[in-house]
Amino acid sequence: MTALRRLGTSLAAPALAVVVALVITTLVIVLIGQNPLTALQVLVDFGDTPAQQTQAIVVILNRAVPLFLAGLAVSVAFRMGLFNIGVEGQYRMATVVAAGVGAAVVLPGPLHVLLIMVVAMAVGALWAGIVAVLKVTRGVSEVISSIMLNFIALGTASFLLTGPLRGSPEGASIITTERLPASAQFPALNGLFGALGLAQPRGQLFGFLLVAVVVGIVVSVLLKRTRFGFDLRATGLSPSAATASGIDARRMVVKTMLISGAIAGLIGLPDLLGRTYSFGTEFTAGLGFLGIAVALLGRNSPLGIAFAALLFAFLDRAAVPLQFADIPASVVTIIQGTIVLSVVIANEVSRQVTKRRAGRQSGQATPPAADATGPAGTRIDARQEAGA
């Protein structure tokens, strides 16, 4: 009952945020002289043939996988009160290095993919580790250092791409790393459609989806069920109480940033191992920043982040069809932006509601004026008689 109610409260906020965002977007579309209903139609129109419809689902899922990983990376740090704004830089560095290493070695299939994943996670963790070390030893705010490291990462990635890791021929319009061999390509999950009796889509469903699901479960268990996760959440709730309870805050900062960075390292891999097979100037950008929005919308819980990533991907899919309908694709960005803004507000409102409800449960309406009368027995009296 209470669990159900809590679930209701936690779902109410994002749902409300989405509704508010839709209303604002409708107004914007009306203002630019287009029909909001057309836009809505485009959003939910997945195509006419079964193949087109499954293709739309593939596009959404393929977009959702990296968004989910990005959201997870951000949320792990969020949970202990760290703002890892540097996910963008972490995944760009990780992807370019992993692409370079992957193209340079020869290994049998699964091992090759595994090596690329390990390299990507290591580079992401390392890049995030710089932020952690600066914070722990020098007291540098992780917000500042991770933003700065984003610029350094973008520059370094460009240098690596045009210099040592360049694989495309001289003079090519798109510069890329060398193409990954077949052994490093992650098999697609298209067999799934056949098994479910659905039409085969044109594109390939990222096999990395499975990795993302596993990572999601691992993170969820880690945060909710383990001692480490408890330490992490306790530090996020009250650093001073956590320290007094024996949690080494500095070590927690380093560990958490390493985990966050390692997850961030995976963000580029669905694309790298499932579609492009090389890192290049055209490689998907901005996933790290979107991850912040996704984490906010998903309220830092892995399940919530999965839904948020799917929602963002669903909206992103409409970007191209919208242009066919003469509506600017930036409508999608507007919806996403307003969702994030309203979710921040809605979260705060729902937090207050939960707080007040918690207060009421123990018979008090305002938290400071504690006035909880328990149905307790006569414990104090017994004690006092013994002591008097």
Added chain:
Amino acid sequence: MAATAAPGGAPAADGAPGDGVPYAVELRGITKRFPGVVANRDIELRVRRGEVHAIVGENGAGKSTLMKTLYGMHRPDEGTILLDGRETTLRSPADAIAAGIGMVHQHFMLADNFTVLENIVLGSEPTRRGRLDRAEARRRILDISDRYALNLDPDVLVEDLGVGDRQRVEIAKVLYRGATTLILDEPTAVLVPQEVDELFGNLAELKREGLTVMFISHKLDEVRKVADSITVIRRGTTVGTADPKTTTARQLAELMVGSELPSPETRTSTVREAAVLQLDGVTVAALTGRPAVDDVALTVREGEVVGIAGVEGNGQAELVEAIMGLRALTAGSIAFAGQDVSGWSTRARREGGIGFIPEDRHRQGMLLEAPLWENRILGHQTRPPAVKGPFIDRRSARADTERIMSEYDVRAPGPDTLAHALSGGNQQKLIIGREMSAAPKLLIAAHPTRGVDVGAQSAIWELLKDARAEGLGILLISADLDELIGLSDTLHVMLRGRLVATLDPASLTPEELGGHMTGAHDGSVGAA
């Protein structure tokens, strides 16, 4: 004892005292339930017109719930409210105001950047042709100010006022709306003694003008000073009325907690030979100037309570943090149970058997936005029942939280309640329960009864005494001199980071101790 067991002797049937004038406020059988809790049960309250009526009770006894009922903030599940003898239903504070009831909240509700005049009229402004009629407002405010000697200047900004003045603005706000019955919720909690006297002067004026004042408090001396009659609430119900002129503070306190008060005193020594804590030359640096803790040496033995007295800010907090490993030593050593633990982490010290009751439970003792069971394992997350290998054992943690709740009388709906929903005393009892559950060898107790009410205080004293008898060594830091003298076997005085005196609590008065704390007895520092 002058307190009667229950109201009911007076002729109550017609809702009027003997002289035929109806009571200004009469509550009959008021019951208010919240999910899982009965906050008020069969409340009987009778307040005569023109008296100052105090309502006293422990924190959490249900005073505020009762006042909210009377102010229309929620409706009672059972019972009736009679105002001037007429049965009344209050659906909202607006109803209450219309019925002549005004509330002065403990936390002021004033706009800082408005003037006194603007704050007072806010929400019921006199207007002339759609605009605020300042002249009329000023006339009425000055009239109220003169009549009740509130001494208000309508044109000062509220942000420039002191706490006492702000409170008078709040009172004026209520009077401006025509209240004849004022509810003051813990009005003295925010005032310094001089302001308290001024407030009592104002209350006398109100009374002289025939207004009725209901005064909520748990400061018994003040209540006895200002009130004409007293109603005592315990565990959600009214347990009696008392005449302040013939009742002592101690009798009132006993009525409040329901039995004779225990004193903190412990007389039979349980001190054993083995030392659990030995500090030697402990020095902690401060940000600037002289060290915060300067060359402190002391020993706590098994079954011994060592008290540290001192005016706050003389290094006690830093000393506690140094012992817990939260602050680095610049010199000296800390030995726990015969081992040098100076280099140990906080977690290692806690695992080794040092329990910790921090002085600021919100800052260092609890996760306010986490459920009770998570607070149960905070600081103990490396040991059963909190963990199974690297995993949190939620089931045992919840079960053990329920055990603590029943054994230590933590009043809350259940282990999944969020910590900030508990009153301070209940939070403190949970902290003490959790620290004791780990069977510590040494307990660092910093202000263990600060901010908790009389009932919880005596329960906590009993817990500490029992633990001491079982061989626990306790380092007690407190600002409550009776507590220090009563509980300690040895008493050190800390002044400017140093231990300046060691005293025998058996032959010490609070006055003498106070002298040592301020350094007045510096010359007589003898025993070491």
